[in-house]
Amino acid sequence: MGCFTFIKVMMILFNLVIFLSGGTLLGVGIWVKVDGQSFVNIFGALSSSVLQIVNVSYVLIVIGAILLIIGFLGCYGAQKESKCLLMMFFSVVLIIFIAEVAVAVVALVYTTLAESLLTAVVTPVLKEQYGKDPTFTQIWNTTMTEVHCCGLNNYTDFDNSYYYKKNGFYPPQCCGSPGSCNATLAAQRNVTGCFDQVLEEIRTNAGVAGGVAAGIGALEIAAMAVSMYLYCRLDAK
Numbered sequence: 001m002g003c004f005t006f007i008k009v010m011m012i013l014f015n016l017v018i019f020l021s022g023g024t025l026l027g028v029g030i031w032v033k034v035d036g037q038s039f040v041n042i043f044g045a046l047s048s049s050v051l052q053i054v055n056v057s058y059v060l061i062v063i064g065a066i067l068l069i070i071g072f073l074g075c076y077g078a079q080k081e082s083k084c085l086l087m088m089f090f091s092v093v094l095i096i097f098i099a100e101v102a103v104a105v106v107a108l109v110y111t112t113l114a115e116s117l118l119t120a121v122v123t124p125v126l127k128e129q130y131g132k133d134p135t136f137t138q139i140w141n142t143t144m145t146e147v148h149c150c151g152l153n154n155y156t157d158f159d160n161s162y163y164y165k166k167n168g169f170y171p172p173q174c175c176g177s178p179g180s181c182n183a184t185l186a187a188q189r190n191v192t193g194c195f196d197q198v199l200e201e202i203r204t205n206a207g208v209a210g211g212v213a214a215g216i217g218a219l220e221i222a223a224m225a226v227s228m229y230l231y232c233r234l235d236a237k
Contacts, residue, residue: 004233011078011226015089019071022064029060066096074227083234090227097220104213119195122152130171131163143194144173153193155186 070092077085129136144150151157155174158164163171175181175189 004230007226008078008081008230011230012075014223015071015074015078017071018067019075022067022069022071024064025060025067026064029057029062029064032060033057066092070096074223077227078230081230081234083231086227086231086234090224090231093220093224093227097217097224100213100217100220119152123157126152126157127159127161130158130161131166141171141173144171147194147197148173148176148191149194149197150174150186150191151193152195155181155183155191157193 070089073085073089073092076082077089126140130140131137150171150173155170158170158174170181170183170186172178172181174186174191176191177189
């Protein structure tokens, strides 16, 4: 039973770490939801780009909640030697693993579709809120200034926007220089959209991202294997 006890202890400790990590992410998600600007100030320009493309607060809250559930099922299930909880742990991790593989495949194959969906969702909000909502405007200004980009796709995202109707010109970042930015100058400068800049950052760090993804996948497979080992050994006890 020495091997069983050792694996049981490792399972408990591993899932305790997951549980605490989930609690941390949940806390950060709530923080971003309550005060997104301070998140941008601490983590920099790229974080502000991501903050506009995906709702980081909800993503972190959901991931944190899932990790809390997984950590609880694995830790408590191993401690109490509960076959029901261990099987639930295995099932949840398997579902997440399959979902991650599916999302990765879709992201790699349908990047253009993802861009179209983001454009359909983000651009109308940008047109309506930029120049009207101070926090929203500040975050986008930080993004466009530090990342050297304009809008989600390009300067045309601001056509017929609240900002353009009010001021009669585009944000200065769309011309890459201070002062009034009219359509002619914006077209000549053709500053890249923030979506393309974020994609470029992802491609630049693709090796690191791939390594992290592979590591997470390996941990998930190991967790499933350990939980099934404990489940099967409980039958023999």
